[in-house]
Amino acid sequence: MFPKSLTTAAALAALASTASAQVDYTKLDYHGHYFRQEWINQPLNVQRLDPILNPGTLSPHVHSFIGAPVISANTTYADTQKASCSQVYVKPDKSVYWMPSLYFQNPKNQSFIRVPEHHRVLYYFNRASDPKTGAQDFNLIEEFPPNFRMIAGDSMLRSAAATSQMQGAVEWFCHGPDVKSSGFPAGFTSCANGLAGSIHFPYCWNGQDFNASAPMAHMSYPAGQYPDSGACPSTHPHVLPHIFIEFWFDVSSFNGMYGAGDTPWVLSNGDPTGYSFHADFLNGWTPGVLQNAMKTCNIGESGEPLSNCFDVYTDAERNACKQPAIVDEKVDGWLPALPGCNPIQKGPGKATPVTNCNINPTINGKAAPSAASASSLTLPSSWASAGCYSDAVSPRSLSGETLAWWGEKMTATGCANHCASKGFAISGVEFGQQCFCANSLDQSSKVDDSKCAMPCVGAAGQTCGGDGLLSVYTKGGANPLSAVASAVPISAPAALSPVANPISKGSAAPALPIVSSPIALPDSKSSAAPAAPVAASPVADAGSEGSAADYASYAEPTTTPAASPVAESEPAVESEPASTPAEDTSYAAPEETPAYARRHVGGGAIVRM
Structure with a gap:
């Protein structure tokens, strides 16, 4: 089912010395009332949609979608049941999962490029407990009803959440060196085994439908201090499966482009802190399957095949499951700004919601409703x-x-x-x-x-x-291509130096603007990395912070990627290659090394059994 190195207890035990010195993985029982799936594929598609929070129109920011290929602006449970395949292994699960895409912002010229995803790990836990005694009672579990939807995380956060339980629902890891943080980790110049963001969904339900005006009201985390264990509160007595997802990113191509003091990662909703990481779930499970499986499936991470509990897809069937994006908008390659309406908001206060974001991209070739x-x-x-x-x-x-x-x-x-x-x-x-x-x-x-x-x-x-x-x-609505004779400046315009007062390092003022196109926007994903800067833009004090060398305009490459010159002291970054079936089906982690090691739940922190 999975490559041997991804599933066996022995492989996990081999990571004990680097994951956590306090956990002896060789003595753990990897059985449990939960199951996991892990797969190496790029997302089904990446586009500015959110059928839960923004049905019928564009989302304010870009999401990466995984699951069944039924993604639209109005995806419903009925749509999922018509799907003939999915990226996940379990055939009865035709759900759709999505998260904000991760971008790298070049510290030198402030341009953006989407970080390629590597793999994800999807867990389903039975956390049912008697609300009076707190004792585990796996028979109390229920399944997601048709049309069920929920979200986890808060896209407006820019600092730690109000409670440790809420903040514990989101974690980031840089693996190699191992650095863990609720926001983006820092203090490193590479993540040899990948950067991972993980999120716990709430699993206590009040029995009511999703309400867009209060999107978290129908769900609750359990009583107590942890987001992933404990009895449900009386206000939300229905125990649903607890979903936990790890999203792993390949950041190796950015090595050397940032220093230990930089945090160049930015979520697509304009968050440079990582605290606003969030995820959405739209149920697509075949009725009757999940509730029974959560009571009887006891394979945990034991290495026993997932087929002991479910009908499963083969790798070939999963890899053949595709869906093109339907929003006509550039989300890959080097970009001067994040797609949509997402200025960088650092906090620490909550971000300001953006509105009227449907400006020009189309959905299926037609203008999005309510366009600004x-x-x-x-x-x-x-x-x-x-x-x-x-x-x-x-x-x-x-x-x-x-x-x-x-x-x-x-x-x-x-x-x-x-x-x-x-x-x-x-x-x-x-x-x-x-x-x-x-x-x-x-x-x-x-x-x-x-x-x-x-x-x-x-x-x-x-x-x-x-x-x-x-x-x-x-x-007066005059034709701008004709001189406007009636206009006479009140005073002489400022000198053509674009920055009259250069901003020093550490200033609270906004970053220097990109004087012209920060990086050429290639037409295809497989284009070359940005070429060497053309003539420098006239920025004051070329030898200081914010000099012309740092904010020069880039020219469209005219040579092959290997021959493209690179700006001095700035390594080239390969543009993400276009996804092809051959790439998707052949990409597998090497067995002899623990690259992108599957560190048992959250990169080293053992789950509470």
């Missing part, structure tokens, strides 16, 4: 949107004042008001965070408005251009 419109803009009097235009770099297409309105969270409204206050008649916003002013638009051409799809970092409902593209606004 220009109605969210408050432009200066008589000003209007002129559409999307290409931008030249030397000189800029809007060269009256470049990188204007510095130090604020950029919005199209703010940029237009700033330009108007300076006497300019044209404003343009680009890359979600750059503002330009002028009286004419030079070396430019009109492009399809849908190409300006990047949300403003200060207002998710407003569009701030794209990669080398300007969202342009003009006084």
Whole structure:
């Protein structure tokens, strides 16, 4: 069923010296009223959907989906029952599971790339206990009803949760060296055996349906201090299977790109802390199977085959189970910003929810419902949107004042008001965070408005251009490609140095902007790593923090990946290869070494039996 090195007690025992010196794995009984599945595949797809919290439309942030290939904006239990396959081994489980994707943010130029996933480990535990005595009673377990949905974690957290139990539901591990933390671990420059995020779902149910206005109300963690053991409280008396998932990431390609003092990992919801890691579950179990199995299945991690308890898929059947993404949006390759409307929010207070996130991507080729419109803009009097235009770099297409309105969270409204206050008649916003002013638009051409799809970092409902593209606004609705003779600046625009007051290291002000395209956005996943920087952008004090060398524009590679030059002192990162059936079916952990070692539940912490 599984590779020998992934399942046997002997393999787990071999890890004891590195996982935890206080646990003697050779003396543990690996039987128990639970079962586990482990598989090495990339997600079914990665896209900005969430059929639980955002049914019928786009999600604010990107998720990685695993399970049955029935993912849509409106996936239901009935849809799962029509699935003919799944990524999991257990045939009766046609559920869908998802989590926020993990991105790496280059500390030098602040660009993003999705971290490739390696494998995941899915556990189902029977934690039923008598609510009066606390004694285990496995017969009290119930199964998920049809149409059951739940979430675990809080996407708004940016610091430790209010209780140790809630915070204990989320853990991160860097394996090799072994570093554990509730948020992203730090203090290392590589994770030789992988970076893993794990999450415990609550298992106590009040018998009511999911309510989007109070998404956690129908579920509860058990009474006591642990998220994964204990009797259910009287408010939520129904004991459901306890789901625990480990998501493992391959971070080896980023070795050398960050220092021990960096934490370059960012969740797709704009979280650089890791505290907001969360996951969703949409039930797809065949009725009658899970409740019986949770009472009788006692294989635990003993190495006995999963087929002792369930009908199972072969590896070939699982690997053939595919589903293309239906949201037309770039989520892979080097990106100047996170997909969707997700400015980085560090906390420590809770993040601010983003709204009106359906800007331009389509679902199945059709515009997503409730797409944001220009109605969210408050432009200066008589000003209007002129559409999307290409931008030249030397000189800029809007060269009256470049990188204007510095130090604020950029919005199209703010940029237009700033330009108007300076006497300019044209404003343009680009890359979600750059503002330009002028009286004419030079070396430019009109492009399809849908190409300006990047949300403003200060207002998710407003569009701030794209990669080398300007969202342009003009006084009186004038054609920006014609000089606007009536506009005379009130005062001379600032010097063209884009940063008048360089921000020193440790300042609370926002990070330096990317002066132009931070990294070329290749059309395919298999494109080369970013090429060497082109001529440096004029940033003050080239030898200091935030110098031109660190924030240079990147050119589209013209050579093969092996020949692509790399910026000095910055190793190349291979773009994630396009997933192919051959790759998915042949990727297996080596038997002779414990790479991506399956460290018994949470990377070394033994479960409470």
